[in-house]
Amino acid sequence: MSSIRPWRTIERRKSRQIMVGSVPVGGDAPITVQTMTNTPTSDVKATVDQIRRCEDAGADLIRVSCPDVESTSAFKQIARAATVPLIADIHFHYKRALEAADAGAACLRINPGNIGSDDRVAEVVRAAKANGCAIRIGVNAGSLEKDLLEKYGEPCPEALVESALDHIKLLQDHDFHEFKVAVKASDVFLAVAAYQGLAEAVDCPLHLGITEAGGLIGGTVKSSIGMGMLLWSGIGDTLRVSLSAEPEEEVRVGFEMLKTLGLRTRGVRVVSCPSCARQGFDVIRTVEALEARLQHIKTPLSLSVLGCVVNGPGEARETDIGLTGGGNGKHMVYLSGVTDHTVQDADMLDHIVQLVEQKAAEMDAAEEAAKAAVEAAE
Incomplete structure (x- = not known):
């Protein structure tokens, strides 16, 4: 890059x-x-x-x-x-x-x-x-x-x-x-x-x-x-x-x-908005909760949490997992920058935590497989 x-x-x-x-x-x-x-x-x-x-x-x-x-x-x-x-x-x-x-x-x-x-x-x-x-x-x-x-x-x-x-x-x-x-x-x-x-x-x-x-x-x-x-x-x-x-x-x-500064990568990098009247969910409390619940993740990956569709889709394109606020308590989830599915308010926090944990596990497994392939080639 x-x-x-x-x-x-x-x-x-x-x-x-x-x-x-x-x-x-x-x-x-x-x-x-x-x-x-x-x-x-x-x-x-x-x-x-x-x-x-x-x-x-x-x-x-x-x-x-x-x-x-x-x-x-x-x-x-x-x-x-x-x-x-x-x-x-x-x-x-x-x-x-x-x-x-x-x-x-x-x-x-x-x-x-x-x-x-x-x-x-x-x-x-x-x-x-x-x-x-x-x-x-x-x-x-x-x-x-x-x-x-x-x-x-x-x-x-x-x-x-x-x-x-x-x-x-x-x-x-x-x-x-x-x-x-x-x-x-x-x-x-x-x-x-x-x-x-x-x-x-x-x-x-x-x-x-x-x-x-x-x-x-x-x-x-x-x-x-x-x-x-x-x-x-x-x-x-x-x-x-x-x-x-x-x-x-x-x-x-x-x-x-x-x-x-791109000098070390460890854990989840959260991209989030300061929130405004357009937000589809409580961005501030959501980010606080996610940061607390994702402290155990050591794998470097990115998560965007945006309250509305003004900047949400654009930021989601640049992150591993994205969440953008929508109407009627239904919010859009992006995976690898692509629109994937929606999630309801009540399930949002647990769902995002689960997605991050799954993504981290996949990335760790891929890294281990790559190391094993290099060792086998040697």
Whole structure:
């Protein structure tokens, strides 16, 4: 499709690839979606339960804070229970990094310049190498080094980039190269400019984020504008949407962002109208119900839900399954863009869910058959 629609093509920045556990980050690997737990890490059950919800939402990587010994002690059990690689969030206590690496962390989120002497950096690098850990350098406008604030007068793109390069050098001086970097800010303009500057200066994978973005609606908008600008220009290898909301919501927003730009496909992409007086059914409540009931679908497919025939047939031609409102409580259903049958109001929701589940099963079976044919040919 992109070959005949060049205006839809995003050329990703060329970065080198690292491994975070079993997940490749950078290079030509898919852009990964991350989130972070907010339960007390020492509460193993609560943390694992939250990780399960994030895994079900599709998280590729999950970060877990390790502020104390109780947390790193629990981390080993948590890491064994998780099905995706875990990142241990460390700030100033380098011993927590050593403990987390030994406990099964796939990556350490730590700024080497914040943990003290070069000997401590060397210890963390040795632990990371011994355990196959990557490292994520996380520069934040809200916690820039004092000397950089004195030099530049305030947080600015140049200060964030310089901080990142300083931290990178500390790792490279110890021959460590399995790292990714973030230069986050709550200010969208500052964050975007910093990422653009860093993208030109280094070839490592970049972790995108607009930090302290806000609540579910405001934070989604803010993150989408900032990260959307970067992703559209090809910058970004992994991302976290930082919301004051449940972690699984961060994952869903992240995937919606990538789906919108055609960078990842997962689950049902819903095309729906804002509704008006012409609607043949309650579009808003219908879409809410369908989104909730179709969260378990991982197969990428599209569903259009339009309240009337003004745009309904046109949108249905572009989606796998379409629903358009009609008169007398009877609505038109489209399959693969073609008018197929009608459905009554009372049966509409269950019927559409059933059609989506059937379509997903057919697509999964076709994919498995294609894989089997390739393997047999080899």
